[in-house]
Amino acid sequence: MTLVPTLPRALPPRALHALAALLLCAWLAWLGLASGDYRQALRTQAQAQPTRPPLPTALPAPTLDATAVALMFGAMPPQPDAHEEDPGMPLTLLASLRAEHPDDSRALIASPGGSAFHRPGERLPGGALLRSVETDHVLILRNGREQRLGFARPAETLLVPMVTPAHSPETTP
Numbered sequence: 087m088t089l090v091p092t093l094p095r096a097l098p099p100r101a102l103h104a105l106a107a108l109l110l111c112a113w114l115a116w117l118g119l120a121s122g123d124y125r126q127a128l129r130t131q132a133q134a135q136p137t138r139p140p141l142p143t144a145l146p147a148p149t150l151d152a153t154a155v156a157l158m159f160g161a162m163p164p165q166p167d168a169h170e171e172d173p174g175m176p177l178t179l180l181a182s183l184r185a186e187h188p189d190d191s192r193a194l195i196a197s198p199g200g201s202a203f204h205r206p207g208e209r210l211p212g213g214a215l216l217r218s219v220e221t222d223h224v225l226i227l228r229n230g231r232e233q234r235l236g237f238a239r240p241a242e243t244l245l246v247p248m249v250t251p252a253h254s255p256e257t258t259p
Contacts, residue, residue: 152201156180175212191219
């Protein structure tokens, strides 16, 4: 037979509940007093600190380098078109961004004065008018004639495939 020790009941359950309620009230009162002290400390600290200077206004957006943007799209740097018939201002197509709605399309066109994005209907440097933007070319109206302006073809490639000589079987006498 095992004996289970029993603890004598020191306080009745109602007394324990009353003690717990009293401790809870004491704890809440302590928190209330501490929060008042904390608020007072914050007020004195805020009064002691000097006011902060106003935040700077928005910085101007950096300008984009049109040549770097064109290279990002795989276009070549500006090169004058050799096949252009008009001796007017040389224009080079660097990038074309074709959208479903023609007014949302853009073309990056370089001229001797620099390069910029243009949309259909805008005047280009030299007085030409951008008529339409396609994925591989743009149509411009120059001196009353419509001209196709395509991407400049690279004069040479950076990686040229090596030509290996044909192997012929060697004959031994």
